[in-house]
Amino acid sequence: MSIRNSITAQTKILCIIGHPIEHSMSPIMHNAVLQDLELDYAYMAFDVPPNRLKEAVKGFKALNVKGISVTIPLKEIIIRFLDEIDGIANKIGAINTIKNEDGVLIGKNTDAEGSRKAILDAGCEIKGKNILILGAGGVAKAICYTLAKDANKIVITNRTEVRAKKLAMELKKMIKVNAEGTNNSEITLRREIKTTDILINATPVGMYPLINKSPIEKEILHNQLFVFDLIYNPLETQLIKDAKVIGCRTLGGLDMLVNQGALAFEWWTNKKPNINLMKNKIIEFLGKK
Ligand SMILES: NC(=O)c1ccc[n+]([C@@H]2O[C@H](COP(=O)([O-])OP(=O)(O)OC[C@H]3O[C@@H](n4cnc5c(N)ncnc54)[C@H](OP(=O)(O)O)[C@@H]3O)[C@@H](O)[C@H]2O)c1
Known part of the structure; x- marks a missing residue:
């Protein structure tokens, strides 16, 4: 160089x-x-x-x-x-x-296209997939808009439930996607993950310095999931470590x-x-x- x-x-x-x-x-x-x-x-x-x-x-x-x-x-x-x-x-x-x-x-907004490209480059198809996204902040919104046109369904869970519901409503109105906004309780996550293909963490939970935290319990995960954590510091989050142990395909935030x-x-x-x-x-x- x-x-x-x-x-x-x-x-x-x-x-x-x-x-x-x-x-x-x-x-x-x-x-x-x-x-x-x-x-x-x-x-x-x-x-x-x-x-x-x-x-x-x-x-x-x-x-x-x-x-x-x-x-x-x-x-x-x-x-x-x-x-x-x-x-x-x-x-x-x-x-x-x-x-x-x-x-x-x-x-x-290159977060939208950048996230889509990272998922596709990792060999994960988006068309017809059920997506569960944790978080309803700025990046969650960008990702939802770029994935919505191909996904079968998008479920958004958020600590502040009203934000998730608002985002789901906007998506339904603007892109005519099947979208739902809800809370991030363990009961909700257990129910929704059963039919999820792509799980995306768009919250800062697990980010440095609280690197032992994960936004979802390990035992809820199943091996048919593609797990994408937007966090890149650490490069391998607790969620990605847990997902690998369960046998999921994974992608970290660096890509x-x-x-x-x-x-x-x-x-x-x-x-x-x-x-x-x-x-x-x-x-x-x-x-x-
Ligand atoms: N890889 C990349 O290129 C890239 C790019 C940008 C961002 N990111 C990462 O993406 C994540 C989100 O960024 P953003 O810009 O969307 O942030 P944001 O607009 O501040 O949104 C944060 C979201 O996370 C939720 N949240 C925050 N703390 C939480 C906690 N302790 N427990 C549960 N939920 C919590 C918030 O819920 P409430 O609505 O309840 O506050 C909100 O939905 C960050 O970790 C950031 O590092 C990665």
């Missing part, structure tokens, strides 16, 4: 914003592929609390920042400050990527992370990044911690 020597007056800026931001893996994977492709860009991370977001967006235009990744808790509230929104992101009501095209800020990042990278630079390099850089980084 060749290394770009230095930042110059021509170097273009890409960045990620969120609050907090210091745990983000995006600078690691994006700078690795920028160097690999010898592109004169630098990718930074900025901590932007929601009450400074409007100023930050003005700053992107003033400083001609070319591309911006957006993470928690800004994915929904940033929409009102942008000039254009890509179709599916409008439906989802959340974006995670912005491109600055000559001062016009366009928002897109989605690099796929959504690769889609953003290609949109900004018109170049295809090396996905394996992105993945390996993160594995190397997490391994050192």
